[in-house]
Amino acid sequence: MASVPGSLRRLLMAPSLADVSFAGRGFPVAETAATRQLETIPQTVVTGFEWGIESKSLWETERRLSLVDEELRGFAYEGATMASVIRDSMPGRGGRTAELLQGAGRRHIFLNYIGIGFAMAKLPRPLWKKAVPALDGDDLYPSMSWLAVDGYGFDRAYFAPERWVDEQRLDTPYGWEDRPGYFQRAVDQGIGRALWFIHGAAVDAVCAAVNRFASDRRPDLWAGVGLAATFAGCSTAAELDTLRVRSGELAGHVAQGSVFAAKARHFSLTVPEHTRTALHALTGLTVESAAELADDAAPPAGAGDGVPSYEIWRRSVREKLPLKYP
Numbered sequence: 001m002a003s004v005p006g007s008l009r010r011l012l013m014a015p016s017l018a019d020v021s022f023a024g025r026g027f028p029v030a031e032t033a034a035t036r037q038l039e040t041i042p043q044t045v046v047t048g049f050e051w052g053i054e055s056k057s058l059w060e061t062e063r064r065l066s067l068v069d070e071e072l073r074g075f076a077y078e079g080a081t082m083a084s085v086i087r088d089s090m091p092g093r094g095g096r097t098a099e100l101l102q103g104a105g106r107r108h109i110f111l112n113y114i115g116i117g118f119a120m121a122k123l124p125r126p127l128w129k130k131a132v133p134a135l136d137g138d139d140l141y142p143s144m145s146w147l148a149v150d151g152y153g154f155d156r157a158y159f160a161p162e163r164w165v166d167e168q169r170l171d172t173p174y175g176w177e178d179r180p181g182y183f184q185r186a187v188d189q190g191i192g193r194a195l196w197f198i199h200g201a202a203v204d205a206v207c208a209a210v211n212r213f214a215s216d217r218r219p220d221l222w223a224g225v226g227l228a229a230t231f232a233g234c235s236t237a238a239e240l241d242t243l244r245v246r247s248g249e250l251a252g253h254v255a256q257g258s259v260f261a262a263k264a265r266h267f268s269l270t271v272p273e274h275t276r277t278a279l280h281a282l283t284g285l286t287v288e289s290a291a292e293l294a295d296d297a298a299p300p301a302g303a304g305d306g307v308p309s310y311e312i313w314r315r316s317v318r319e320k321l322p323l324k325y326p
Contacts, residue, residue, distance in 0.1 A: 014050050017043045022200060025158070029200030038201055038234040042158070044072045045118070048079025053086065058096060062104045070270045074111040078151075081105065081115030082122075089119075089127045098133035101140065109140050110147060110264035117151020117190070121159075125174060143298070146186045146310040149176050150224070153190025161198055164191060168213055179308050185220050186310075192224020192257075201234040207246040219253045223314070226257030226282055231265060233274030240281035251282075252318045258282040259290045259317050266291035284323050293320050 020042035022029040029035050048065060055061040061080055068076045077100075084097040101112050116131050123131070132145050156171070157164040171187050173180040192210065199205035210221045229235060229243065247254045262279045265271045271287050279285055285293065297316035299309045 014046060014053065017046060020046055025198075027161075027198050027200065028205075029202070034234040035200040038197065038232060040072065041075050041232055042197065044068065044075040045079040045082075045115075048076030049083045049118075050079070051076075052080035052083025052100075058099055058103075061100070066104070071272045073270070074108040074264075074268055077105045077108040078111045078115035078118065081112045082118040085116050085119035085131050086122065088133075089123055089130065095133075098135065101133065101135060102137075106140070107268045110144060110260075110267065113144055113147035114151035114154070116145075117148040117153070118155050120148060120152045121155035128174070128176075143309045143313060146176065146182075146308060149174075149183060149186035150190035150193070153187035154194045154224075155190075156187070157191040157194035158197060161194075165195070165198065165209065168217075177308055179306075182308050182311060188217050188220035189224040189227075189257075192221035193228040194224075195221065196225055196228035196232065201229070201232075201239075203235060203239045203243045203246070207243065210247075219250055222247050222250045222253040223257035226254035227261045228257075229254075230258040230261035230275055230278040230282065233272065233278060235274075235278070237277050237281050240278050244282050252321060255283045255321050255323065256314055256317045259285070259294055259321070260314075262287045262290035263294040283321060285321075293317065296320065 016024075018024045021039050022031075022035060048068075051064045052061050055064070061083075065073060065076050065080060081097065081100060084100050088094045088097050097116070101109060105112055113132075120128050120131055132148060135142065153164075153171075163169050170184055173183045176183055176186070195206050195209045199209060206225055210218055210225060213221055225243070225247075229240060235243075244251050244254060258279050262271075262275060262285070265275045266287050276287055279287055279290055283290065294313075294317060297313055297320050299312040299316065
């Protein structure tokens, strides 16, 4: 049963399911079977947030999450992680996020980082330094904590597209991992993912949206598009082939995002058919070979001279891709 404080937190912070529908957001998306499937994703995130913010115990949250369809469960964990970070930021609280990420949520670690970013979008910046808990184990992929900034960028674009997509505002730099110069790039990767949802996976509209941005921002936007197209899906092989062709000389960035999505799905032990379809269309790889490529490309600890190891990892993935781009 939800606690009274938990219910109040939910009412104050959680959007309704209608608010995150395409119609509720005012996105120009035609209703089809594919777009109805796509909009279940943000609704699942909201549901996970509601459970995480109002449940008295972590056990109750995890039990509810276990009832979500496996293909969508990672998205529910995104919302629950967002809730845990917000709860941990309150005076006298702490430890809930670490327990969630190191427990049943471990296999969804990539999406958990994105959920941390969703919380960051709701919290003042002085609290960000405590958003990512101290985690033990290389299998928690600490280099991937930049996905929190990606999640923050997605939230900004999804809930305020006029500012962050139409006007193409640049965010105020922040020294994530002491790399303020990389902050906007990670934000743009999240904005690229958001474009897939804002345009309902309509490839022509997504490509046009990316190409309206300044040329120096497009590589990271394309990477976000590739990640969303592969992880969330809702497009056909023919449409994905068009996406690859339309990205031109930046198709390697689309492919890199696709590989990261495949790695995340493979790590979660749930790989839907649409992920296999998208990955093959965008990279020519199987999910198993993409996961192996991602692991082989991972840089050693301490690699990089002023460049985040996350970015070195992304570059290495592009260099190891079997297809030649464009």
